[in-house]
Amino acid sequence: MTAVPSPSLTGLVDSHCHLDRLKLDAYGGDFDALMAATAAAGVSHMLCIGVDLASFPQVRQLAECWPQVFASVGVHPLYRNAEAATLMELKTLSAHPKVVAIGETGLDYLDDPVDAKEQQQRFATHILAARETGLPLIVHTRGAREDTLAMLREYGGGKVRGVLHCFTEDLATAEAAIKLGFYISISGIVTFRNADALRDVVRALPLERLLIETDSPWLAPVPYRGKQNEPRFVSEVAQAVAALQGISPAELASATRKNFFRLFIKACEWQADHCAAAKRRPCHSDG
Template identity: 70%
Template sequence: MPDVSLDLVDSHCHLDRLNLDAYDGDFQAMMAATRADGVSHMLCIGVDLETFPRVRDLAESHPDVHATVGVHPLYKESREPDADELVRLADHPRVVAIGETGLDYFYAKEQRDWQQRRFVAHIQAARRTGLPLVIHTRGAKEDTLALLREHGGGDVRGVLHCFTEDTDMAEQAMAMGFYISISGIVTFRNAEALRDTVRALPLERLLIETDSPWLAPVPFRGKPNEPRHVARVAECVADLKALPVAEVARVTRDNFYTLFSKAAA
């Protein structure tokens, strides 16, 4: 059973895309269950401009939810983002970051040009607004880091979400002011390399997330994920670092509000 005394933050979830069958389609029942399991805040991530109004509306109607605006690197059919539009949409009290953006060469290695063009637009928007970037990166270590250096100018911070790359990439990103977010993948049987990375990284630079409705942690793997399962991620990180889960919850919560400072205002 989850420790309901914990104060957990799910730093990356897609509330507008959750499977609510377990709650008979009742979104508010899901939110109540999430709060009852000790989750005090959720960041609802925008993945395209077409559905951004839904993401923004959820943040407007729930005090424990904030939002981001961006276009996922695999959403090629979504409307092309430009920095001006991203800056305009981010000028909202509940929008605290730019993204989800980034590069995914694992699934779209032949489509690098347009991914990079969109990524640069998001970097520019983050630089202009001072908001952090939420980055999806897979199989694109060198280009991700290079574009951040070239276009971020040392002024852009953020998070590499749902991290599955190597420890060297994490360390290079942290040197640029980024945090590393750990998802339920860390509980998977074949994720020993990721567990080694978690052991190596300082807790002060980690966030935890669900990326729900995807990537449910063990023992929920194969089922729809939801924000309350972030407790399982916290428990795994605590085991790997030989720390009390309450400390992992506290530090990752504080890290969240340090990075997404607009959410703390």
């Protein structure tokens, strides 16, 4: 089995991962073993992200079966062939007690800017769903910073909070998003050799608006480049961000955990109501 990172950090939260997309070869096909390794690495909670309606039932099931896992519902902007989600569908599916956010949604013009109008229509629907449900919005944006911010202002109407995930934009974009009530989530990209510009941004960001993530199974941080990314590797992100912020990794872990539960209020409420149930054996492993 793959070596587990040092468990020197505890209470880590991976604010953005795709558990349903992970390959389990290193664990002999045993999802329980992967989750055990994740816990051993100090990761206490994860947010499993929905990227289309077809795979959402699996994402929801993972959240139902594992007390440390929460879920979101949405359609990723690059899933062009996926069924578009209606406002009613997003509102209905997000009523589940473990679904704590709307998304992943947003705009991505880097690969194919031709379909920008369709992306914008889908993004608008997600923003309205977040506004009407009161849930945070998980935003993916690449090559579309101006349109992303403009649409958040127009459709959010000052009533939508959320997070710009896997952030790689400039400081001005981050500051504009923060003014709109958004958090900034940093992934393993911050450890990449060519990420000096991102590291400069992270140094300048306010700690109270920072989250950390893996975006696993993609974007494994140094020293795991070339391997499948996993939630347990969020410890590497925490250490890198802590160094840039000039604080200890433990302080960074504590702050980002508090930020996570401050933003995802529904997760905080569920955690408070089910702290006893969180100690039970995961349901999918029960006989």
